[in-house]
Amino acid sequence: MTDSSTRVSRRGSEGRMPRAGVRAAAIAASLSVLLALTACVPAFLQPQKAESTPTGEQVDAELEPFYGQVLAWQGCGDGLECTTATAPLDWSDPSAGEIDLALVRHRATGERLGSLLVNPGGPGGSGYDFIADSLDYAVGEPLQQHFDVVGFDPRGVGRSSAVACYDPADMDSFLFDIVPGERGSDEWIQNTLQVKTDFGAACGEGTGDLLGEIDTQSAARDLDMLRAALGDDALNYLGYSYGTFLGATYAGLFPDRVGRLVLDGAIDPAAKEEDVSREQAVGFESAMRAYLADCLAGADCPFSGTVDESMDEISRLLASVDASPIRGSDGREVGADTLVTAIVYPLYSADSWPYLSQMFDAVMLGDADAALSFADGYYGRNPDGTYSDNSTESFLAINCLDYAYQSDVAVMREKAASIAAAAPVIGPYFSYGDLGCIQWPVASTAERAPIHAEGAAPIVVIGTTNDPATPYTWAVSLADQLDSGVLVTYEGEGHTAYNKSNDCVGDAVEAYFVDGTVPADGLTC
Template identity: 65%
Template sequence: MTRTRALLATLAAGALLVLTGCTVPGFLQPERDRSEPTGETVGAELEPFYSQVLEWERCGEFQCATATAPLDWSDPAAGEIELALIRQAARGGGDPIGSLLVNPGGPGVSGYDFIAESLDFAVGPRLQERYDVVGFDPRGVSRSTPVTCHDDEEMDEYLYGIVDAERGSDEWIAEVGASATEFGAACAERTGELLGNVDTVSAARDLDLLRAVLGDDELHYLGYSYGTLLGATYAGLYPEKAGRLVLDGAIDPSSSAREVVREQSIGFEAALRAYLADCLGGPECPFTGSVEDAEAEVSRLLASVERSPLRGSDGRYLGANALIWGIIWPLYSPAAWSYLDDMFESLMFGDADFALALADGYHDRDPDGTYLDNSNEAFAAVNCLDYTVDADPESMRRDAAELAEAAPIIGPYFGFGDIGCSVWPVPSEAERVPIAAEGAPPILVVGTTGDPATPYKWAVALAEQLDSGVLVSYDGEGHTAYNKSNACVDDTVEAFLLEGEVPEEDPRC
């Protein structure tokens, strides 16, 4: 449903921004190699988890530890899973405010890697001075006990395989459904009981466990994209333990799966139009004429590879789905729009490699064909538990037609997303409802007016749902707003996290 701010960090590492998370300055705080739990009273079945002492070890320039959590929070005695943590100790001397847990989104993205590889992109220097910055892999993700499904070759076929039938036809739905069924069966076989316990509510309960074993009476938290849903869910479950929560690139917890897809289709289409307008104003744009002319050319390219996929130099084929991923990835950040110039120009000459490379970036696939993590598997597993779907083909066709009308370029290829979860081996029982978090202190909700992945209206909705929600609007393009060179947003977020200052009204940055 959403991807993540970590995509932006990956693009930034490609020379868009300077990231220094792997080149930490020499001054470090003296080692604090143990985290003592808060000692709060919990039920007997949870006491072994809440009383554990974290032992921190050096891992490069950071400290790392592993916590254990119940496999199934409804039955804590049923087994355990591991949660991987990474920490940058507060750099400013004296007593830190506490831990600042950071989630980059996804679902399914490694918060561990986010801190290890792009600390300065994740959190500004003023926060690094006063907080122990903690990244973590949620349950099912990467270094924590993971969801495991396909090997690399199988994943290539699942993501990039070409369906030789008309999109939306009975034959096409059957073939896509068979592929999704095979994928889900592999996940169930290789993951086991965990597959039914990677929902966001379970991850939010893990978040409270981490708060306690880190020794913090309140949770201080910075969540991006899907991380806003995780943070809001936490506030709804534990309003009395919420500290300073910032939710940037907000998701509306009450939105259904189809509402999410519709709004994202519209959002990415708007971002594509903004890119094309910017491109046509430059000297090296591969398009000519008006924005409408350029949009028509993008539609033509998509229709062309849908009919006749282009073969890449590695033997894979570029179909419309892969091209959509290649288009979407750079739309997360205006700083990456120039990649689209090169991609579209290469496509016009029949070269699929640049588009495949961008699609690979979206899916964390290395040029040698290996997948760098399990984000694709975890993404599917979490979403299929968090959202209910409608498996009726006629209903899906109606929705697809509405998407194509709402977003004529992107929409035709965003339809039929319910197929995968309709055959998932663990049925969802989730209800999409507003979250009020009554009794929680002020919660900052940050929204970007031109955000394609988490549309601004979701931030408005979440701020209104939360009893103590405070909206911070950024008038701009791209996914998320904090720590991306806007002083108004940065100052507002950091004054809140550092001093507890709450803006009297939306600053409209």
Template identity: 55%
Template sequence: MVVAGLAAASVMLSGCLYSMIPEQSSSKPSATNAPDTEGVAENLLRFYGQTLTWTECGTGFDCTDVTAPLDWENPGDGEITLSVIRHQASGTAKGSLLTNPGGPGASGVDLIQNSLDYAVGADLIANYDVIGFDPRGVGRSTAVTCFDAAGMDDYLYSIPAAPRGSAEWETELLAAHKKFAEACEANSNGILPFITTINAARDMDLIRGVLGDKKLNYLGYSYGTFLGATYAELYPERAGRLVLDGAIDPAVSGLEVSATQAIGFESALRAYMKSCLDSGKCPFNGSVDEAMTDLGALLASVDASPLKNGDGRRMGADALMTGIIAALYSEDSWSYLTDALSGALQGDPSIAFQLADFYNGRENGTYADNSSEAFRAYNCMDYPVEDDPAAEAASTAKIAEGAPTIATYWDGPDSCSVWPYPPTGTRGEIHAKGAGPILVVGTTNDPATPYEWSESLAKQLDEGVLITRVGEGHTGYNKGNTCVDKAVEAFFLDDTVPENGLRCE
């Protein structure tokens, strides 16, 4: 909410970088179950009782559109479309398994279509109809639309003329945020006030109902944990097996989220730096502290004198920081970060731009999705406005102390302060009383959703069960840790609830 820098603004609560995974294929003809309309209010029956038309959308996948109310409080006031994809169980199906890759703003359709066996393990693919969907405002669903590609380039990559941290700099950034917000309002056909996590959770129950499932089985990553926990709070009697991986703490404020994430990325950056120094191929030398100081000097140098790329773009420190953060989501990307930093030290930002472009969904001068727009829309409606100068100063001091390398490129004016609609979301604990056991998976050095959030959510939930993955990177399931994978899959397949506090080294 308060992450500044036009490039770094899309960092907070961002989802996993799933689109790196190669396309998958499988096959099975489509089938449709009768909708579940039990207990549905009369004014919602036309939505829950709709008949789905499935069409093939790639080998082994079929797709459909689900019609949902624009405003769940007033379902007669308009409709939106939700894009849904299905991969049917290769064996006997236990029902549907909905998935969400995070964001907010990441495409669940793309996750399943391009990265099925990265989203879920083979045993779940065999035993569940795996469902991906684009939440309202996202991708192929009725979507938030703001700038064209040139406008997004200017918004995400432009370098402010005023000195960083000055009043003029803040004014310049705030003007850019306002221009972006005005474009979103002008081009999104009135949907912005309804792009909220509560509405998206209600959409998930609609998807459950039209698929014919009595209860929702769900695997949510990153922001998807907040979506899943919200669902369990709204519909505890309809919560089936829920696994929340890389949890967000629903009780922390936007300022707390920003500070905790900054410290999490600093910790991941230090872990990367140690690995880099140990590799013998690192562009930095000395101790981790010395290398971090040198990295800080590189960022300051790029901030003062941006690097020119071969395509004519200039890389400032904000874009370089975006590239760094993109690579910290997974240890598998650390070698690319080494190449990017080596290039930047030699005046070549091309690999760093590749990382930043990948993070922002930019491909060959265009944008493959609307994740940045949807991200802003959800967060600006979900998080209450914070305008307490003392709280802001405390957050800034916490970031400066706990994330000294990142801090300079993290703080700035609140982009949501110029959003065209006031937020409707609140921050508070989620207990989901009556929902049954809910698994929460946390990774000890997860930079994007720090481990303390998983600990907190598991304690808040009336029947929360914490699984700890000891390691680096964002999220824990299906990342090669057999202990985590077995616990999650035994829960989905056999209703086996692991011991609370299971620690997977």
């Protein structure tokens, strides 16, 4: 969950980087159907090569085959077209090999203004599935009318050249097995580190050289290549959650090619891993308090008394299953980390709060199955035990490259104490994120820093005041960092704001994309 948009292995050892995306973004619907969505599976055609780029721009000779490729689209059902683009494995050495990037397109239904690329978050969320399965949720009708809406799987994700680590049985063990030892003890840290080291080794073996090339800067360079291959002089882009970091990174690298960018549910590019974990823990506790206030005011609430008393009851419940996990009907156990995942999943959307109450009712009676269903929804695990995508693997692998990590256990414990002090109920389970990456097969060289994008056209940044996954303060920070940042505030609950039945936000975003009307900086909806 953290973004570093919100997703992590819920062992308390990954930090909770924001993992929002198709699954986490459309929670109310997905809880009712347990994410039973399928995407079209086209037979991709390989792109042809052109002698010049579709936009006529000049690029280095070694990059021209990529920027100049002609995309071969073919129909893939429901009025969509699909294709595969080719990108360098390593942008610093384009001759070192190639990777595939999967795209899906919904053509403009009216007067076309260009292409609009969309990223749903993650990292690890499939933009292909987002558009193929949820076009109306991803973008409103005015954008469908005026833009070719393009979803893409970033490098390492889904149908593109992808991270591969574990088979389903091993993934189950990695995500759900209980790590021996008291949380934070030397024994627990050593056992957790071994689990994470084994996972990283499997990712290295299954993924090969690609594992070191899936950082966000490389994905942003892919975006610029896709822009050119689509024939656009400037990038029009809508990014949710982690997608805001991808979009801001693009703006920092290519400020003169920024067209109309909207970054919704923003991440602060300067935030370090421990900052992200702390702020997300605080964000989800704030969302939990809002849920409890609503629950206690209605009927059939599993809690009674005050919000503070109910928070204390949830804290005791987490401590109880941490010490004595409860077992589901399929044999898997629910410890504190899995229960935190099950709690966090419906907190992305206030529409899902009734489902959260049902889950608490079941767990309090010793029934683990509802919590496992929520955790499965979060991880994309199907009822038959298979996984619908590689989003958990790519989430972890991308974050291991995008953030810096350290191996000093004393420092880890200091961070854990700080997070627990800021968010006493779920903060203890958002700690020890360094353990997941300190022995990763590819060392991170990331340096988190502000992004200014000097000279870029106006960039619209949207923040929701009680967004649990990407706290509002991050949107304020990103809008301040960007030289041309324009902040739009949605006062409300939930993760991201555009296309969520708020006319004020929707009108502002659509007028900006369609007419070029920049919202007033500081607009509040």
